[in-house]
Amino acid sequence: MEINIEKLSKVYPNGNRALNDLNLEIGNGIFGLLGPNGAGKSSLMRILVTLMKPSSGKVTINGMDLQKHRREIRSLLGYLPQDFRFFPKLRTSEFLDYMARLSGMKNRKQRNLAIDEILEEVGLFEARDRMASKLSGGMKRRLGIAQALIHKPGILVIDEPTTGLDPEERIKFRNLLSEISTGEVIIILSTHIVGDISSTCNAMTLLNRGEIAFTGSPAELVDKARGNAWLIRANDQEYHEINEKLPVISTVPSEEGWEIQVVCNDPGKYRGEAMEPTLEHAYVHFMENLVKQ
Numbered sequence: 111m112e113i114n115i116e117k118l119s120k121v122y123p124n125g126n127r128a129l130n131d132l133n134l135e136i137g138n139g140i141f142g143l144l145g146p147n148g149a150g151k152s153s154l155m156r157i158l159v160t161l162m163k164p165s166s167g168k169v170t171i172n173g174m175d176l177q178k179h180r181r182e183i184r185s186l187l188g189y190l191p192q193d194f195r196f197f198p199k200l201r202t203s204e205f206l207d208y209m210a211r212l213s214g215m216k217n218r219k220q221r222n223l224a225i226d227e228i229l230e231e232v233g234l235f236e237a238r239d240r241m242a243s244k245l246s247g248g249m250k251r252r253l254g255i256a257q258a259l260i261h262k263p264g265i266l267v268i269d270e271p272t273t274g275l276d277p278e279e280r281i282k283f284r285n286l287l288s289e290i291s292t293g294e295v296i297i298i299l300s301t302h303i304v305g306d307i308s309s310t311c312n313a314m315t316l317l318n319r320g321e322i323a324f325t326g327s328p329a330e331l332v333d334k335a336r337g338n339a340w341l342i343r344a345n346d347q348e349y350h351e352i353n354e355k356l357p358v359i360s361t362v363p364s365e366e367g368w369e370i371q372v373v374c375n376d377p378g379k380y381r382g383e384a385m386e387p388t389l390e391h392a393y394v395h396f397m398e399n400l401v402k403q
Contacts, residue, residue, distance in 0.1 A: 118167030128153035130320040142311035143300040149317040151300045188258030192270040198243035213261035248279025308389040335392035340382040
């Protein structure tokens with residue numbers, strides 16, 4: 111599978127330019143789409159899943175023009191929106207049966223086999239007869255993945271998949287995506303949670319104000335922050351000064367005061383100890399430099 115995006119722009123009627131001349135190639139595997147709120151991630155995803163038309167530019171999927179072959183491309187797509195909705199009065203298996211019929215599965219036996227298979231894959235088989243409204247938050251997100259995968263799409267588009275999940279469910283969800291990503295399939299993961307990208311993606315793009323600020327691997331973005339991640343041990347007075355002057359990643363109370371992780375070129379007078387950067391450090395470092403430009 112392959113997605114090619116050329117000079118893609120989206121301008122809304124109110125004049126807001128959500129996307130500006132995007133050029134991007136996406137291949138098999140998990141592709142991360144990272145950026146702050148308002149960066150243009152949702153606009154790009156809605157265009158890719160044919161829910162919205164671009165103002166200009168071109169998108170081709172496996173050589174097919176998105177505007178000219180919408181029906182064929184829709185058959186290749188699975189989509190899990192951030193505000194995934196289901197019918198609360200349906201059981202888990204009943205909801206998936208409904209979604210399978212919408213995807214074009216007319217044979218009942220075929221649908222039943224597909225439902226059992228996908229429920230097993232996402233870890234919901236034991237909950238197949240439970241009312242969808244009674245599922246936990248993490249189970250509902252897995253149901254969302256199940257409905258997106260029921261027709262075995264070649265492209266899976268997921269918007270903010272782990273928002274609101276507890277740490278254990280977040281890990282399960284990431285592991286599930288990794289299992290799904292093997293083979294000829296593209297998973298596009300849009301999020302503002304840096305940990306979702308670092309744990310699952312082999313390639314990523316950083317969007318900022320509708321433009322591509324970075325494209326590459328998470329490791330390549332981390333490399334850009336080397337020498338700019340610091341651990342500072344501070345007292346109470348320094349704690350307040352540092353929060354006002356430097357981009358702070360985390361603060362942890364200690365016996366001597368505070369242990370503060372910051373991103374900057376030089377911590378100056380503060381007792382800074384250089385540390386190995388994470389993707390979160392790199393993201394903040396990169397965004398800080400963009401703001402200064």
